[in-house]
Amino acid sequence: MGMTKRAGYQGTGPGAITPDGCAVELYARLPVGTEPDIVAAAVPPGASILELGSGVGRVTHALVERGFTVTAVDESQEMLDRIRGARTICSPIEDLDLGESFDVVMLGSFLVHAADVEVRQALLRTCARHLAPGGCVLIQREGEGWHMNLPRERIDPSGFTVRVVSAEPIGDGANSVHVEYEFPDATWTQTFLSRPLTKDQFENALAEAGLTVAAYLTDDGTWVRSRLAGGEGSPLPHSS
Ligand SMILES: C[S@@+](CC[C@H](N)C(=O)[O-])C[C@H]1O[C@@H](n2cnc3c(N)ncnc32)[C@H](O)[C@@H]1O
Numbered sequence: 738m739g740m741t742k743r744a745g746y747q748g749t750g751p752g753a754i755t756p757d758g759c760a761v762e763l764y765a766r767l768p769v770g771t772e773p774d775i776v777a778a779a780v781p782p783g784a785s786i787l788e789l790g791s792g793v794g795r796v797t798h799a800l801v802e803r804g805f806t807v808t809a810v811d812e813s814q815e816m817l818d819r820i821r822g823a824r825t826i827c828s829p830i831e832d833l834d835l836g837e838s839f840d841v842v843m844l845g846s847f848l849v850h851a852a853d854v855e856v857r858q859a860l861l862r863t864c865a866r867h868l869a870p871g872g873c874v875l876i877q878r879e880g881e882g883w884h885m886n887l888p889r890e891r892i893d894p895s896g897f898t899v900r901v902v903s904a905e906p907i908g909d910g911a912n913s914v915h916v917e918y919e920f921p922d923a924t925w926t927q928t929f930l931s932r933p934l935t936k937d938q939f940e941n942a943l944a945e946a947g948l949t950v951a952a953y954l955t956d957d958g959t960w961v962r963s964r965l966a967g968g969e970g971s972p973l974p975h976s977s
Contacts, residue, residue, distance in 0.1 A: 750925030852930035861946035
């Protein structure tokens with residue numbers, strides 16, 4: 738499918754590549770990590786979830802298995818075609834306006850680090866626009882120093898190596914990041930633009946979209962629960 742690449746984003750390797758350089762076949766192979774546990778601990782059981790940038794459903798499927806009702810959004814129909822058990826919507830997140838609201842909106846995969854500040858703000862406004870009263874936005878941000886001490890690699894127990902090769906400054910505080918995924922039978926690469934955000938910069942970006950941090954959910958500060966500024970807090974499954 739001839740989707741336009743986002744400027745500064747590209748990918749290589751077998752199969753379809755999305756506008757932001759992600760490989761469909763790669764994401765179909767990647768195992769799910771701790772994401773479903775983090776989500777399940779942070780939101781009420783059975784919540785309705787709007788998952789933005791769902792890919793092939795790596796996390797979606799685990800959430801559906803846990804009893805959440807998920808609406809999965811991605812701009813790649815080839816990614817969405819792999820999703821089972823969830824409603825899918827093919828759209829850029831920036832333009833999404835479903836006229837519906839959800840208990841939980843998820844913006845994972847470091848999408849909040851979009852180098853283009855207007856894109857980042859449009860992503861966050863989409864999160865805020867789809868929140869039910871008392872609902873929350875779950876955001877995954879990069880860990881501190883993620884762009885430093887490169888190259889850095891991790892060997893996954895399932896048998897592949899992921900390597901963050903480089904993060905080259907492109908001016909104005911953003912970097913061009915190059916990542917490789919090496920499997921015994923195939924290699925994929927992705928190059929994307931990412932803007933590192935300090936905690937203050939991250940919280941200011943949320944504030945511009947009318948959101949505020951309710952809690953940092955993980956010790957490394959990478960998963961965040963936020964809510965509408967001035968709104969009521971989101972109901973929790975257990976007190977914390
Ligand atoms: C790195 S992949 C992660 C997929 C999934 N969240 C996961 O963790 O397996 C990012 C996905 O977000 C989608 N995406 C990135 N930017 C987007 C945007 N602005 N609008 C819609 N989809 C987007 C890509 O097409 C891709 O499928």
